[in-house]
Amino acid sequence: MIGKFLETLYTKVFINIIVENSQTVVYVEECSRNEVLQSTHKVFETTSINSKMQDFIRAFFKQTPFYYVSILDKSSNQGAIPTCTVSEMGKYCDINSSEYICFSEHWAYYTSEYDLEAIKHEYRSIGLDFIFSPFALMATFFKDKIGSTLAMFVLVEDSYISFSIFDKSRLLYGEYLDMQHHKDDEEMLIDSSLEYEDDTSLGIDGIDLEDMSIEDDVVSFDDFADIEDLDSDNSMDEFSEIQEIHENIEHEVDISTEGFNEDYQRFSLIQSALKTFYKDPKYESQFIETIYIADGARVSSDLKSYLEEEMFLNVYVRKIDLGVVLCEMAKAEVNEI
Amino acid sequence: MRYSYIKPRAKTIFTKDIQLLFTFFGVTIFMLFSTYAFLLFRDYRFTQEMQDIKEQKNQLSINISKINKQIAVAQKQSLLAEKIFTKNSVLKDSINNLFDLVPSRITLSEAKIMQNGLILYGITPNKDVYNFMLQAPLRSIFHRTYSSFYPADNGWLRFVSTNYIDEEELSSEN
Numbered sequence: 001m002i003g004k005f006l007e008t009l010y011t012k013v014f015i016n017i018i019v020e021n022s023q024t025v026v027y028v029e030e031c032s033r034n035e036v037l038q039s040t041h042k043v044f045e046t047t048s049i050n051s052k053m054q055d056f057i058r059a060f061f062k063q064t065p066f067y068y069v070s071i072l073d074k075s076s077n078q079g080a081i082p083t084c085t086v087s088e089m090g091k092y093c094d095i096n097s098s099e100y101i102c103f104s105e106h107w108a109y110y111t112s113e114y115d116l117e118a119i120k121h122e123y124r125s126i127g128l129d130f131i132f133s134p135f136a137l138m139a140t141f142f143k144d145k146i147g148s149t150l151a152m153f154v155l156v157e158d159s160y161i162s163f164s165i166f167d168k169s170r171l172l173y174g175e176y177l178d179m180q181h182h183k184d185d186e187e188m189l190i191d192s193s194l195e196y197e198d199d200t201s202l203g204i205d206g207i208d209l210e211d212m213s214i215e216d217d218v219v220s221f222d223d224f225a226d227i228e229d230l231d232s233d234n235s236m237d238e239f240s241e242i243q244e245i246h247e248n249i250e251h252e253v254d255i256s257t258e259g260f261n262e263d264y265q266r267f268s269l270i271q272s273a274l275k276t277f278y279k280d281p282k283y284e285s286q287f288i289e290t291i292y293i294a295d296g297a298r299v300s301s302d303l304k305s306y307l308e309e310e311m312f313l314n315v316y317v318r319k320i321d322l323g324v325v326l327c328e329m330a331k332a333e334v335n336e337i
Numbered sequence: 338m339r340y341s342y343i344k345p346r347a348k349t350i351f352t353k354d355i356q357l358l359f360t361f362f363g364v365t366i367f368m369l370f371s372t373y374a375f376l377l378f379r380d381y382r383f384t385q386e387m388q389d390i391k392e393q394k395n396q397l398s399i400n401i402s403k404i405n406k407q408i409a410v411a412q413k414q415s416l417l418a419e420k421i422f423t424k425n426s427v428l429k430d431s432i433n434n435l436f437d438l439v440p441s442r443i444t445l446s447e448a449k450i451m452q453n454g455l456i457l458y459g460i461t462p463n464k465d466v467y468n469f470m471l472q473a474p475l476r477s478i479f480h481r482t483y484s485s486f487y488p489a490d491n492g493w494l495r496f497v498s499t500n501y502i503d504e505e506e507l508s509s510e511n
Binding site: 003006007010065066067068070073099101103111116120127128129130131132133136140329332333334336 | 339340341342343345346348349350351352355
């Protein structure tokens, strides 16, 4: 009782860590009772905790004893299952090595115990209070829609997609999709085809090193006979400018193609997940016409157009600030205590 | 509803800083109270010692008065002893003088010394020896002298000499 009273006198600090592709966003909210006093976003160019991030977070620990550190689970061995009965869970995942939480009577989300321990170990220098599943985050974010519609609900992060299908609060299908692995798989397919081509070419023609003459190479060095010309400033500047222009063009092309690729990759992942849902007899298949996307990775309109044009879905996109929603969940947890 | 996979760490307002602060204040307060208790104890002991000393003082003053009384008694006794000693020495001198008075030819058999008188019993060869050699000095000392004789078996005379000093005359002489 006295503890609760004293707790109200102190400000609470909610530190929320979101690990992205190449950076980590730390969103901090300072609250007094139900009022938000201050909120801060800080981006660190690391995907694991470094000393700068540690110092930044530790600075808040000194302000109040009531600080809560939350993180979004990134384990690739996580998912959501349409049951909350332990005996049935075995059908969908390896329950022995997983930690699960029933969101309601009808569905649960789970993650690998090993990965949980790995996260705790990684952040042991600051300690963690909450590890949230993206499925729980998504269900909280779309709680106004999940209860009333039959639709796909997708949370898009930088490298991951939390894919779920709900029919009026009842989960039909849930899968955590890893874009990195998917990409690797695709690349491996491409690489293997290339290797095959190379092998065949080598097999047919072959290269006989003994046939190569050294003289040919020596002749080619004659072009550099007057090597002092290369040292002149003008020629070097011109060369560097040209190089820069080329680099810029290449960079722009990379960005646009990367964005395009990522959206297409997301689309293909969603498509394949939906196919699995339709085909896998484990799941109660229903025809889905609508998709709600929680956009936490600033996706372009391409994804929406793909889904609309290729799959004929009604697409609704909502921007989500993962840090803010994570913070809301942490607050709800703290109020539950 | 619980969303998180892990439970939050227990939060308490008693952080390390606060604990250190409380420890510091606790030690300070403990030292203050222990000093206060020590002073109280010393004060109590001091009061007790003071009472003891007062009691001792009273006891000593009672003893002093007792001893003073004893001293007074002793002084009185000493005075008395002195008096008696003086009297005895006077008496001794008187007896010496008395025996010096008695001539060798007269033998005393008994002498009674009284407050204001002297009775002598003895044997004398004859009355003249007694009258000239003993009675004459006795008369010079005592105011009244009475002598009586009766014959002894060997032909000598037994005598009883009764001598008195009159107090009135003695005071008028002084």
